[in-house]
Amino acid sequence: MEQNRILISQGNRPWWQIIVAALFYTAMIACLYHYFIEISLRASPRIIRRSTVYLQLAIFFFAGGFSFSVVKDYYFDIKKRKYKIQFCVGPVKMGIWKKFRNLNYISVFRNGRNIYEVNLWYDRNRHFNLMAASEATTALLMGKQLAEKLDIDLLDATFPHNSKWVDKNP
Numbered sequence: 001m002e003q004n005r006i007l008i009s010q011g012n013r014p015w016w017q018i019i020v021a022a023l024f025y026t027a028m029i030a031c032l033y034h035y036f037i038e039i040s041l042r043a044s045p046r047i048i049r050r051s052t053v054y055l056q057l058a059i060f061f062f063a064g065g066f067s068f069s070v071v072k073d074y075y076f077d078i079k080k081r082k083y084k085i086q087f088c089v090g091p092v093k094m095g096i097w098k099k100f101r102n103l104n105y106i107s108v109f110r111n112g113r114n115i116y117e118v119n120l121w122y123d124r125n126r127h128f129n130l131m132a133a134s135e136a137t138t139a140l141l142m143g144k145q146l147a148e149k150l151d152i153d154l155l156d157a158t159f160p161h162n163s164k165w166v167d168k169n170p
Helices: 015-041 045-069 136-150
Strands: 005-009 071-075 083-089 092-094 097-099 103-110 116-122 126-133 155-158 164-166
Touching: 005 136, 015 045, 103 136, 116 136, 126 136, 136 155, 136 164
Parallel strands: 103 155
Antiparallel strands: 005 071, 071 083, 083 092, 083 097, 103 116, 116 126, 155 164
16 A cells, blocks of 8 residues: 655654743743733833833743744645645644645755755755754665655765765665
8 A cells, every 4th residue: 555645753852952942931921920910910001111021021932932842744645745844832733735746856965064954855946954964874864765755866965066866776
């Protein structure tokens, strides 16, 4: 039986990032608490303007917590020619199915920071950055597995100006 759905997930966040996110969210709740207490107890226009600092801090802390806790998953439905990028924060998941015409190929290349990235190219010149690895062999292995599952070509561009198509069946 042919598998038509593919999931590529970032996995779980490291424990230290979860702790940092929890600290940000706790600070956000404390700021919101102070904001609403200030407004309900002393509702003069001057106090309300001054207490908006708490609201601004709450927004800042929410953004910090979100950046340390969000996980990005990619879903592909090959049969229906759709994909979804799903953002997950704990049990909350958000994403929208979108259509694509063609999956072109997978490329593996080294960026300017000596990190190897695996990209999925679709609809001619659009792409997803699916993963990054510090070693070329790891990135190429992941790229090869994805290319086999999606039944598309793999481009090895780990050496600049010397890219080559990889044979999936050696």
